[in-house]
Amino acid sequence: MDISNYKISIWRRIVQIIAFIVINYVIIEAIFSINLKSFEVFLKALPFLNSPRNPLSKGAGFVEYLFYSMAKGEFPFFIIALFLLFILFTNRFFCGWICPIGTIQDGLSTLGAKNKTVKKETHENLLKFKYFLIVLLLIIIVPLGITKTTDIAFHNDYKENLGSWAEQPVGFFSLSEYIFVFFPNLMTEIFENWEQTALEPLFSDFWVFFFFLFYLIVIMLAIFYPRVYCKYMCPFGAIAARLSRYSFLKLTRSPVRCVGRADCGICERVCPKQVRILDEPYEFFTGNGECNLCLRCKEKCPHNAIDIRFG
Helix, strand or coil, X not given: CCXXXXXXXXXXXXXXXXXXXXXXXXXXXXXHCCCCHHHHHHHHHCCCCCCCCCCCCCCCCHHHHXXXXXXXXXXXXXXXXXXXHHHHHHCCHHHHHCCHHHHHHHHHHCCCCCXXXXXXXXXXXXXXXXXXXXXXXXXXXXXXXHHHHHCHHHHHHHHHHHHHHHCCCCHHHCHHHHHHHHHHHHHHHHHHCHHHHXXXXXXXXXXXXXXXXXXXXXXXXXXXXXXXXXXXXCHHHHHHHHHHCCCXXXXXXXXXXXXXXXXXXXXXXXXXXXXXXXXXXXXXXXXXXXXXXXXXXXXXXXXCCEEEEEC
């Protein structure tokens, strides 16, 4: 294997590992016995999906924090402004290089003998699902926040009916919640009380079992279908995709050096997000915001036809 052909991938892996450790900074605190409490406020603002109940991180992702604030009747202008600046200047660099859940999925995809792709029509239909989730969350959570200041009696009744959704609106749709909170807690409960209850905690509630099974399937699919959660379910990905087309940071394709799909098409074959790059404009391409800037297309292009542009 010629390492020179994987320079970008190697650097991306290094950045991902460092980012994973820094984001879950309690690991550093445990290893080096230092106090990183001062970084907590900054980490809360980082635009990645992360459960606020994650024991390995004292921060929460943008979408988690946004909907949690809205449920409390607050509107976090500073966090939103910071998020917009991130997207404006870095596009979806955070998705491709820093997001912990993206890093885990990239690791899982290396376990498969050969990565698969979803049929074009099915893929395009599934891409809409994460936008449906955002609309659903808005329909449920916005009235909760508004009524806190307009009708407290209705607010209290509505909050009680919503149950855990009122406290963790994105919880069920968060793979981070599953990996870092739900699964470890469930396994701990099962094994600590194995002689008395065995697998009873898993079947104690329909939604517990459903949550367990659903995301277990998602994780298994991630072995064969790269970034399956990012493509079809990630709430942060849905918001970032709609904004990334306005970013200053973009990928371009040379009309002179690119030989097209019939004679090459390797850029599309290696793209983990199934972006149809060769159907996109030469000036810049985002795949309707789906491009994560992982730069696999640039790394593998034999004609050096793909470049990064800022501005």
